[in-house]
Amino acid sequence: MEIKEIREIDKPNSNCGVFGIFNHPQSSLITYYGLFSMQHRGQEAAGITSFYYDKEKKKMRYAYNKGLGLISEVFHDPKIFQDQLIGNSAIGHNRYSTTGSSTRWNIQPFNINYKSGILSLAHNGNLTNTKYLREKLQDEGTIFQTTTDSELFLHLIAHSKKTTQLEQIQEALQITVGAYSLVILTEYALIGVRDPYGVRPLSIGRVKNNGSWAYILASETCAFDIIDAEYIRSVESNEIVVIDQDTIETGNIKSYKIMPETPTAKHCIFEYIYFARPDSKIFGESVDKVRRKLGKALAIESPVIKDDDERVNVIAVPDSANTASLGFAHTNNKYNYPTRFEIGLIRNHYSGRTFISPNQNERELKVKTKFNTVQGVIQGRHITLVDDSIVRGTTSQALVQLLRKANPKSVDMRISSPPVKFPCHYGMDFPTRDELIANHHANVEEIRQAIGADTLHYLSKEKMLESVPHSAGIDYCTACFTGEYPIPIEDELDKFSTEE
DSSP states (O other), X not given: OOOEEOOOOSSOBOOOEEEEEESOTTHHHHHHHHHHHTGGGOOSXXXXXXEEEETTTTEEEEEEXXXXXXXXXXTOOTHIIIXXXXXXXXXXXXXXXXXXXXXXXXXXXXXXXXXXXXXXXXXXXXXXXXXXXXXXXXXXXXXXXXXXXXXXXXXXXXHOOOSXXXXXXXXXXXXXXXXXXXXXXXXXXXXEEEOTTOOSOOEEEEEEETTEEEEEXXXXXXXXXXXXXXXXXXXXXXXXXXXXXXXXXXOOOEEEESSSSOOOEEEEHHIIIIISOTTOEETTXXXXXXXXXXXXXXXXXXXXOOSSSOOEEEEEOTTTTHHHHHHHHHHHHHHTSOEEEXXXXXXXXXXXXXXXXXXXXXXXXXXXXXXXXXXXXXXXXXXXXXXXXXSSSHHHHHHHHHHHTTOOSXXXXXXXXXXXXXXXSSSOBOOOGGGOGGGTSSSHHHHHHHHTOSEEEEOOHHXXXXXXXXXXXXXXXXXXXXXXXSSOOGGGOSOOXXXX
């Protein structure tokens, strides 16, 4: 009998998580915990590189360890931190493959030893002029060791004729196009970078180190909480920050620009909707706070009102929709109809890989390995299922069917974002346009019928944008909803040169 592995739950897959620390004797161990807290940003592979001073050779050297799997699987042996990953600075990476296959040679951080010394790099995001740059470098004799766009940064830095490493890095960044947050470790500094549009998040923190400070860079601030670090600020769009010994002594974090002029930021709005943990700050704002606002806006725009006297029970698709569901339930109860938030779906966080045989219902089994219903919450009641997004629609359909088996009075569905109609080119792994349910149906009513809910409403783009923070020079990338890509993608780049 043929047995095959079924696909993961129907959500866009996360991009990656990056972490870096400077000036701490347990730098690699702290990096491990930082990556552990950001495991949701990538589960395919993990790696850590540490820098240490070789007294015998009188020079800085690097050590690294990387592997396929979760961070706890790759670094299961404590001797790795005691004997191998020594030194006072380290960077790490959780990988989900958006470009390049999920193989060992694509696991970051990437390390080089070149004319200006040693350097290690970890990247979150996607470049959009990869094909052009790769062909250009290959024509110049470059031999690539991986199939990921992140390797381009290393070759561009190594090819630079600039004198200092900072200048080499800056020149490389001026050539690349796309969405990226980088942590870069050199012999004397930890460097953090966000692309000119600031699509991907990166934050700065610090933690006590024997009367001094160790400085940290991380994709999300939940990585600070696990090690009792203090949040300082977000790295700005178009900014290069340099943390070195002067920073340790004076507290001064050096700041430089990639491009002379900073364009209006285009933060990825899906970080707030789905990717980031609710206990994190990204782009300088609490994710929990934003998601509650999204839920409240959804209840105002698309309330659930029943003709009988029975209350509405709001349940979330855990875990990413929990906070938006709280906001929805509170507002629907306050302004529209008696409503209560309930725990009606339980998620199994330890389901691992799932296999089916041909005589099994693939969609139903996939959902049942991830979720189970609390029948007493659902039976005989009006249920409103709140989720953050619908992508292919297969999971939403299966969840509605699962709820109906518990005999509710009704099943309404509310989504705290607009319909997803376009793929992402900036570091999220969305399905192709043909796989997105919103492109298979003419309107929301047809999607409702396909899913099987009694009613279905999405949050409008206007209400979504009203719910996220705004300040001067800050806007959002909404390309997955609108198809309006703020950064040119490869097919749209007629020609790209270092002078542009």
